[in-house]
Amino acid sequence: MLTRRRLAALASAAMLPATAVRAEERWPTKLLRVLVGSAPGSSVDAPVRAVCQRLSERFGVSIVVENKVGAAGTIAASEALRAPADGYTLLIGTNGELVNGEFLWRNSGRTFPYDPAKDFVPVALVQRGAGMLVVRPGLGVNSLAELVAKAKANPGKLTIGSGGVGSTVHLVAELFNREAGIDTLIVHYRGSPPTLMAIRSGDIDMMFATPFEIIDFVKQKDMIPLAVSHTQRIPMYPDVPTFAELGLPNVINLPFVTFCVRSGTPDHVVRTLNQAVIEEIAGGPGKPPLTSPGRESPPLTPEQLAAFITHERERWADIILKAKIAT
Incomplete structure (x- = not known):
């Protein structure tokens, strides 16, 4: 016969797995590292630091931005790959780390130190912009x-x-x-x-x-x-037409800055970071938007962002390989 005490004990035991899962899904609970392959104060570094400051306040954890300059971003990317796939080490990915570098190295006969398409998951766009x-x-x-x-x-x-x-x-x-x-x-x-x-x-x-x-x-x-070099005119220069309007629709260049994590990082981490970055960049009461003048920060999902970067890899691989550009 089950006593009242026994029933209470069984109920408590039944709740343990759910409680444990919820504890695991709390992210972040400790310091975050953000690896940037560009110099402090650069056009990549500055907007990233602005977003990280807001993310730190939002999550209640410290965020350390580390500039790992050199080798066109591969130093930062390689260090990010050595860290656990737990979402506590983030890489700032740009065209260099995620698109161009692999093909530039291939033309020089060198083996790129990682696979940009498989080793990293693009999570949240900071900004992108036309030239x-x-x-x-x-x-x-x-x-x-x-x-x-x-x-x-x-x-x-x-x-x-x-x-x-x-x-x-x-x-x-x-x-x-x-x-x-x-x-x-x-x-x-x-x-x-x-x-x-x-x-x-x-x-x-x-x-x-x-x-x-x-x-x-x-x-x-x-x-x-x-x-x-965009698909549409930009607000800063409303009278300047796009290349497409002038008969050259393929002349599009949208350099991007995005948060990335290692492949294998839990999906709830990816979703949490994506939503947080989008909301903090957009701003709100007492917080102005963070997008730099002449840039844009569309609220892309991780899947939409990955599709955009895949398309960029295809476009620029064609240019780099055919022109035999090497570094």
Whole structure:
């Protein structure tokens, strides 16, 4: 015969598995590490730190952002892969870590240290944004059609700046040349600042730049914007058409910044982080949105984000492998 005490004991035992499961699903409960393959204060690092500050307040845990600079992000990615797949070590993935690097290494005959498509799960988008093709005023062109005509009349003579071999601006320059059927000379610099200086001084004729870094130059008429490498116009420059509007629909470049975890990380961690990042970026009462000017942060699910990155891998692999670009 079951006594009242015995029934209470059995009920308590029956509740233990459910209680244990709920305890396991509480994430995060301790410090989070966020590995960034870019320098402190960079266009990747800055927005990530802003989001991490809000996430720390939301979750009530410390978040340490660690900059592991070098080898185009593979140092940060390799360290993330050495950590347990428990969601407590996050990687900030960009085009370098998740798209371009693998194919650039392949062209140089080297084996990439990980499989971007299998080893990481993209979780939550921080931001992505288009570039703008700008020309120096002295070039004598005021539209994309005039630029293409001038380039075709002077093959190999016009110059376009790049922030380095294999960079996103290098690849979109190659894409533009191919789609427009022109031959411009790509000149490589060490990053965006010296490239901007080169176009202002007249050392190069054009470049792809991020919208927010050229806004003052455009206002001062030191640069002329011709087209946006997005599927739609951007609010900062509502009068600048897209390449698609001008007859080059494939000239799209949307460099991205996203939180990633190791494959095998529990699904509830992925869902929790995705929702948190989306909500904190969007802001709310007393918290302004975190998206940088000229950028966008659509609220993508992990599946939508993965599909976007897969599409980017296909597009840029075609450019990198056919142009035989190597680093």
